[in-house]
Amino acid sequence: MGKSFDMIVIGAGPGGYVAAIRGAQLGLSVAIVEREHLGGICLNWGCIPTKAMLRTSEVFHLMHRAKEFGLKADGIGFDLDAVVKRSRKIAKQLNSGVGHLLKKNKVQVFMGEATLPAKGQVSVKTETGTEELSARNVIIATGARARELPGLEADGDLVWTYKHALVPKRMPKKLLVIGSGAIGIEFASFYNALGAETTVVEVMDRILPVEDAEISAFAKKQFEAQGMTLREKAMVKKLDRASGTVTAHIESGGKVETAEFDTVISAVGIVGNTEGLGLEDLGVTVERSHIVTDPQCRTGIDGLYAIGDIAGAPWLAHKASHEGVMVAELIAGQTPPAVSPDSIAGCTYCQPQVASVGLTEAQATEQGYDIKVGRFPFIGNGKAIALGEPEGLVKTVFDANTGALLGAHMVGAEVTELIQGYVIGRQLETTEEDLMHAVFPHPTLSEMMHESVLDAWGRAIHF
Template structure:
């Protein structure tokens, strides 16, 4: 049995794992990444990148279809699903090859195999017909997560797709029922609706994207309904059966039943941590709801064992994993980095419209005991909306009275590209008066943040 020694061993090569590895290499640590599939993880191969690629294709289609609003005549507009898949795969392969090259250039050892971790400082790796042993004084668990099944739907077997399978379907269904109204469900609902499918979006909570600010959630529902998406909130899935080549989903709401018939069923409700080969019991690692618990430095309760990314009890976004991986390595290297404030990292949802937020929602701020004030600003007051013929968009700011802005929430076109400024505002504890003195490019959608700050400061420009 071959044995190799490193300063740091990382189990999993997704965003958290590879970010940790790249930072460790910069700090001259001898580091190995153990990955059973391909580096990049779910994000690159089965999540963020392929989903965003298909949504970009859909966005281009939507844009061309409304070209007449700009005085441009386009006839015979259609989409080619195979072509969209090719565009998606091209993006994925390009990013994968670039990442693999970058890791090798940084002299990160990539070990392809399945890791089994049951003893601190020691990882067994099955590499085909051989078993290797990797030892390191510090171990980072970055094994990610996978789609979670719903008990009521297990009887239908292959009929119910998960998000990974939905990215690889051979053709776009004429109708689809999507279970789960969080970020994943909203993105796929937007995608399939843009491609002409009849969409039913089912959410157990009283509203879509229940972790977002309520004002944003309400606007999303209105926009989706206007797009023709059927929304079923406060609805519980009781069962699903195949009847005459249709999937009939039985729902209950307020003790009343409803049946929805669709060609396909997609389950996006939740994910579970990949811990099959991580013996948390033998290691003594604490978990919550099946996810690893860490402290703010990404340390588990077991000395020299860290966890980052989707395997932890933290929000499941690639940018969170990047931040966590970098932070954990800097702690290991003894750099003493600034505290990692996960609340001040942006959260986002792609599609049409996009959603983006950072910091506290109004409800969260009240529960936290802040004395707050809020403002809302429709994008219609932003001149760029008239130029782009966009009728949607809304910005909301949450501020401590007489103090800093602690939350920014956006819905509308390309708002994911706007949220970075809001991240700086909340992290640097800027007040509305601080932001209001810096006027933004005109005409541009980024003016929404500036106009909201002006309004919050009591000196609105283009709004009442």
């Protein structure tokens, strides 16, 4: 006889382990299956270790600006092995923390490879044998992996994925990054700050293509000022690999040019981890490597849910976690609201940072809204100037008729922390009047959020 639970979660990433803990809090008996690392890609090979490395490059950048702050710093350098060691140590610490939380909440953990032989059944192949589990409710939270294009496959030596870039064998001297989404631009920012001659190739007509066009253009100027080469509307067609060098064939404007690099990072998207689960036999619909679900993460198979990256965009850890909570509460008989994709903030931790929530100006116009747009530059904010971070922009988009905040977009220092203010505002359905009457503390960067709202109605004070 197998072991029976109220809920089984497959995958212990930021969606899966959060779902398991919330289920246990609600009195459900819960099992979680993980084949590799508690905490998933985000904690072990994504969000957390990359932020640790980006913090190093930020400090390194500031050290070179010491004179500007009245300080002296000579012989500035870095130890790449030590940088990586710190990053891995932080990931390991948080991995252990997830294990502690699952144990504290009495979630039973099975380390192994899961399959779904039938509805409500999960078979787990472990190091010591096979565990047969059953539950009325199963949550698939198996995440995603890096997409690899034909001819551009990673080899871990000359061509890297994000995993290779997190534990580099060497410091790149001449780096090519393929793709300018969050992953690509973060690694470009890190290695460029440490001195790599960095080129980014983006197939779309602008870098950071999911962001508001004005924010993308602002970020582009900052990256170029830092020495990056950015090639938009371009495609890497082929990589010729030789000893210690890669020749990239880059197509742009109908012409193909070649350029040599010693390292390539491929960041061209992700592929859902759907293989080997037995989804086809269960009748689960999979499109473009992602499981199709309804707004409450139901797959169409009774008692089977999918959350996080495996369930499609936006591919963000906090979206996965929120879906995990929602599904656990559904299973426990509660009625939580569906997670709305346009209420989820996106954050990119390059330098300068980029953050956004809701509709871009172009999207709002395309959807037929009569809009008012407010802007406020960092140069008009006392705290930004005091920090030595005067380059940035806060932009807000409102429905001119109702005052509803349709979207907010930022580029500059610490905007990944500021954006949550607008997220909460949208969640509470605040209007421009509510935001105008809110008192923002001084001196803070958040004052720019207030000024941007005021500017949308021609009332900005400090610019």
